Each structure stands twice: as structure tokens, then as C-alpha cells.
Amino acid sequence: MALFYPTVYRDRITDITPDLLHDMGVRGLLLDVDNTLTTHGSQYLSDDVAAWLHTMQEAGFLMTVVSNSWEWRVAPFAKRIGLRHTSLSCKPLPFGFLRGARRMGLKRKECVAIGDQVFTDILGANLCGVPCIQLQPILLETGKPILALKRKLERYFYKRKEGKK
Numbered sequence: 719m720a721l722f723y724p725t726v727y728r729d730r731i732t733d734i735t736p737d738l739l740h741d742m743g744v745r746g747l748l749l750d751v752d753n754t755l756t757t758h759g760s761q762y763l764s765d766d767v768a769a770w771l772h773t774m775q776e777a778g779f780l781m782t783v784v785s786n787s788w789e790w791r792v793a794p795f796a797k798r799i800g801l802r803h804t805s806l807s808c809k810p811l812p813f814g815f816l817r818g819a820r821r822m823g824l825k826r827k828e829c830v831a832i833g834d835q836v837f838t839d840i841l842g843a844n845l846c847g848v849p850c851i852q853l854q855p856i857l858l859e860t861g862k863p864i865l866a867l868k869r870k871l872e873r874y875f876y877k878r879k880e881g882k883k
Contacts, residue, residue, distance in 0.1 A: 721844045722836050724852035731755065731832060731853055732770045736777035742830060742849055746780040746822040748815055750833030751787060751795060753855035761795050771799060780822040784814040784831070786838060810842030819848070836872045 725742070728734055731754060739747075752758040755767055763771070774781060783796045783803035796803035802821055807814020819829045831850040833839025843850035 725849040809838040812846035
């Protein structure tokens with residue numbers, strides 16, 4: 719059951735501070751895209767997320783995008799924000815996380831996966847041995863039955879998060 723729980727919970731990506739990451743021993747960030755950096759399917763960042771990315775770069779953190787989305791969706795987004803990326807990462811399998819850590823020249827324990835979904839981002843990071851930070855989704859997806867079912871099942875884990883902030 720511990721596989722479904724993150725190392726840390728935060729509401730938004732902008733709630734993650736360099737101090738928190740330094741305390742965790744983190745040097746690299748493995749970032750999900752949809753509902754973590756931007757809304758599902760969007761190619762644009764909000765000003766506060768853009769400022770957060772700049773703050774993380776200034777603090778010396780390496781970053782890469784690790785997404786299950788298609789290359790045509792992830793590549794232009796990653797290019798726009800100046801980060802390398804891995805698309806079709808097959809999360810919760812460890813391949814994308816391992817590739818991201820290797821590209822940054824870091825060990826798994828020096829990285830943190832940041833994402834919004836329990837059954838992909840959190841489970842995948844835990845299976846891979848990467849610490850993880852779970853966020854609330856920026857905007858819940860509509861019209862996608864599989865995502866709606868996953869979000870319904872995730873509520874169980876959100877209800878049990880007390881004391882893990």
C-alpha cells in the first residue's frame with residue numbers, strides 16, 4: 719500500500735521550495751506535464767509556474783520532463799520551456815524516470831518525481847525508488863472516462879494524506 723503514497727504532498731507546484739528539495743537531498747526534478755506544469759493538453763505555462771521554473775534553475779536544480787503523452791504533445795511544450803523531455807514514458811513503469819535521471823547524470827535518490835496522478839506518477843516513482851511529490855491537479859479532466867475513474871479511485875489516497883505535508 720505504501721507504493722501509492724508520495725514522499726510529500728503539496729497543492730501546487732509553486733508550493734515546492736528550493737529549501738524543501740535541498741532538505742530531501744534532491745538535485746534533479748522529474749516533472750510531469752499535464753495538470754502539474756500546465757492544464758491537460760495545454761502548451762502554455764502560467765506566469766507563476768514560469769517564475770517557479772526560473773527559481774528552480776537559479777537554485778541549481780536540473781530538470782527534465784517525464785510524460786506519458788505523445789511526442790507531438792510533449793516536445794513543443796518542453797522546447798518552449800527550455801527543458802529536455804521523455805515522452806511515452808510508460809509510467810508507472812520505471813523507464814521514463816530512469817531515462818530522465820540518467821540524462822541529468824544523477825542517481826535516482828538525487829531526483830524527485832513531481833506529478834498529480836497516484837497510479838502513474840506516484841506509483842511509478844515509488845516502484846523506481848525515486849522520492850516523489852504529489853500535487854493536486856490544476857484542473858480536473860472532463861470527458862475522459864479512464865481519467866475520471868482514476869480520479870475517483872485517487873480520492874481514497876487523498877483522504878488519508880493527513881499528517882504527510
